[in-house]
Each structure stands twice: as C-alpha cells, then as structure tokens.
Amino acid sequence: MARVLIAGCGDVGTRLGLILAAAGHAVWGLRRHPQNLPAPIQPLAADLHRGSGLDALPCELDAVVCMTAADDGSEAAYQRAYLEAPAQLLATLAQRGEQPRLLFASSTSVYGQDDGDWVDETSLAAADTPTARIMRRAEAQWLDGGGWRSVLRFGGIYGPGRTWLIEQVRRGGKASNIWSNRIHAEDAARAAAHVLALATPEPTYNVVDDSPAPLPEVYAWLGQRLGVTPPPSHDTTVASRRGSKRVSNRRLRASGFELLYPSYRDGYADMLE
Numbered sequence: 486m487a488r489v490l491i492a493g494c495g496d497v498g499t500r501l502g503l504i505l506a507a508a509g510h511a512v513w514g515l516r517r518h519p520q521n522l523p524a525p526i527q528p529l530a531a532d533l534h535r536g537s538g539l540d541a542l543p544c545e546l547d548a549v550v551c552m553t554a555a556d557d558g559s560e561a562a563y564q565r566a567y568l569e570a571p572a573q574l575l576a577t578l579a580q581r582g583e584q585p586r587l588l589f590a591s592s593t594s595v596y597g598q599d600d601g602d603w604v605d606e607t608s609l610a611a612a613d614t615p616t617a618r619i620m621r622r623a624e625a626q627w628l629d630g631g632g633w634r635s636v637l638r639f640g641g642i643y644g645p646g647r648t649w650l651i652e653q654v655r656r657g658g659k660a661s662n663i664w665s666n667r668i669h670a671e672d673a674a675r676a677a678a679h680v681l682a683l684a685t686p687e688p689t690y691n692v693v694d695d696s697p698a699p700l701p702e703v704y705a706w707l708g709q710r711l712g713v714t715p716p717p718s719h720d721t722t723v724a725s726r727r728g729s730k731r732v733s734n735r736r737l738r739a740s741g742f743e744l745l746y747p748s749y750r751d752g753y754a755d756m757l758e
C-alpha cells in the first residue's frame with residue numbers, strides 16, 4: 486500500500502483519490518477547504534500558496550500529486566496556483582529529505598501552435614501569453630530535480646457539474662473557429678493514476694481524448710442533442726488565446742492507458758443522459 490498526497494484536491498483530485506483508495510492506497514487530500522472531501526480520502530486543510538498548514542503533511546509519502554488550480558484567470562492567480570503553491574510543496578518535501586513520486590497537473594495551453602496541426606510532447610511548447618508563460622515556468626520548476634517526476638498536460642476538462650460548454654450552446658453562443666482538445670474528468674483522474682504507477686515515466690504526457698474536433702462541430706453536435714434552434718454558429722473572426730492545434734495522446738496511449746470516453750460525443754452523451 487502506498488501513501489499518496491493529492492494537493493489541490495478538487496474535482497479531478499477527488500476522483501483520483503477515490504481511484505487510488507479503491508486500489509488499497511492511503512490517500513490524503515489537501516486544499517484550503519477540505520471539509521467535503523469524501524471518505525476514505527483523509528482531509529488536510531492547508532493553503533499551499535501561503536505555506537500554512539504544511540506541518541500537518543503526513544510523512545513517508547510515496548507519491549505527491551499537485552493539482553492546485555488558479556482562483557481566476559489573472560496572472561497573479563496563475564502565479565500563486567502554479568508557481569508559488571507547488572514551490573512551497575516542493576520545498577517542504579525537500580526539507581524533510583523525502584523523495585516521493587512527483588506528479589504535476591499542467592495544461593495543453595503550453596502549446597502555442599495555431600495552424601491546426603498535430604502536436605505531441607516533442608513539439609515546441611512555447612505559447613507566449615502571460616498565463617501560458619507561467620504554466621511553462623511551472624512545468625520547468627516541477628521537473629527541475631532528480632527522482633521520479635512527471636507532468637500531465639490536460640486538455641479542456643469536462644464532466645458532471647462542468648456544464649460551461651452546454652450552457653454556452655444553450656445561450657446561443659458562437660464557437661471560435663479553433664480545434665478543441667478535451668478530456669473527461671474521470672479519464673483525467675484515471676490517467677493520473679495510470680502514470681503514477683509507471684516505474685519510469687516520461688517527463689510529460691498529453692492527457693486528451695482520441696478525438697480533437699473543430700469547436701464549431703462540438704457546438705453543432707451539442708446544439709442538436711439539446712434541441713437548440715437556430716443551430717449554433719461559429720465566428721471566424723474570434724481569435725483565441727488557446728491557439729488552435731490538435732493534441733496527440735499517442736504517448737499516453739502507448740504507455741498502456743485506455744480511455745473510458747474516447748471522444749467528446751461519448752462523454753457528453755453520458756452527461757446528457
């Protein structure tokens with residue numbers, strides 16, 4: 486049985502915690518407000534960015550997963566969640582002389598490509614928006630050191646309770662003319678559990694489903710399922726800070742990972758039912 490800490494134990498972290506606990510591992514879930522974490526995840530109240538509550542971290546951890554998310558889209562919030570909070574966590578572990586497996590949640594926003602081409606983990610990850618620059622620095626910070634370290638680059642996470650896109654389509658919102666790369670929250674958690682179990686992981690894994698799709702296609706499909714009239718339209722003039730690329734999950738798949746929801750259609754159909 487391994488001892489695993491999930492820092493930033495929100496939606497994906499809780500799903501991961503339950504998967505690991507079901508497999509017999511001892512799991513602690515750390516966040517500022519951990520009151521509603523489900524058993525058997527053991528709640529830990531701490532604010533990583535401020536460095537408060539870290540005295541209570543369990544010792545002799547075998548794995549630490551950092552999934553803190555920014556409170557809003559500002560550079561300051563990104564700085565706190567993706568640079569300062571993980572730095573506090575890494576410093577605390579280093580002070581204790583512990584070397585658990587270290588897994589960090591990043592984003593496919595590190596790829597700045599906007600020509601719709603395929604990208605994989607060997608592609609240039611040089612997106613140049615202020616928040617993408619922070620994510621790139623955060624990855625480098627996490628990977629800077631020895632031992633078992635890896636970074637997951639999640640695409641757009643969706644799933645139960647995450648209905649932003651559905652609401653957007655219901656409101657008659659226009660889709661930007663870009664590629665969409667998505668991952669169901671349960672598959673995001675399952676991918677994290679899968680990578681944690683690898684003896685010698687790659688430094689980075691794209692965590693997206695098998696089916697990048699043009700965002701207008703996703704809107705149209707959802708619009709049809711929701712009975713939205715007139716059908717959603719798309720706006721060719723809308724620029725996106727996310728760029729436009731098709732993100733390959735081949736590396737993750739080659740490591741033996743199987744998706745529950747290979748396409749947005751599978752995941753949203755499940756949600757809408």
Ligand SMILES: NC(=O)c1ccc[n+]([C@@H]2O[C@H](COP(=O)([O-])OP(=O)(O)OC[C@H]3O[C@@H](n4cnc5c(N)ncnc54)[C@H](OP(=O)(O)O)[C@@H]3O)[C@@H](O)[C@H]2O)c1
Nearest residue numbers: 493495496497516517518533534552553554590592641642
């Ligand atoms: N949403 C997406 O589409 C997307 C895309 C790419 C990557 N990601 C990344 O994937 C990871 C998992 O996402 P998610 O949707 O599961 O996120 P989430 O539900 O928002 O969970 C993140 C948790 O971090 C905790 N947190 C934030 N600041 C903290 C701090 N200073 N100290 C301790 N805990 C803190 C928050 O809980 P408290 O408020 O209780 O502290 C929150 O529950 C995140 O790292 C996210 O950035 C998400």
